[in-house]
Amino acid sequence: MEGTGGSSASAAAVQPVNQRLQEFSKLFQYYLDKSTPHSMYRWIGTFVIASIYLLRVFYIQGFYIVSYGLGIYMLNLLIRFLSPLVDPEMEPSDGPLLPTKGSDEFKPFIRRLPEFKFW
Structure with a gap:
């Protein structure tokens, strides 16, 4: 009987963690969707972060x-x-297959x- 009580207590302890994880996942997806049309800014940000890392490696010498x-x-x-x-x-020897129907894309x-x- 003690085994069943312990598992329900651990399940109750895990539930808030799962809830926070789902909230974080929704928030992350929201900002990811907002950043979709801004591809140039993402590339610029990537190069800025990479250059900061390279300067850090060069400065620390490690x-x-x-x-x-x-x-x-x-x-x-x-x-x-x-x-x-x-x-x-890796295509067949006939060459790449082209669409044969109007619905094929x-x-x-x-x-x-x-x-x-x-x-």
Whole structure:
């Protein structure tokens, strides 16, 4: 009987944490949706933050291993962001398939990594 009381107490303790997490998720999504049309400002902000980090690394004379790992990760994200979802070399030998019906949509370039997952 003590086992069932302990699990309900822990579930009651976790509930406020889950509620705060959902509130934060909704707030984050709200600001993400507001920032969608401002792509130039996002790029500028990214370069400003990256330059501040590089100046910090240069000034402190450290964090080279962390910077190296972060650079490889960001390069991987950039390559996935710039590459198409479907590799043209992996297409059938007949060539790329074009739409045959009016309802089919031809998308010549779909990114492998969407923009917001890149950010």
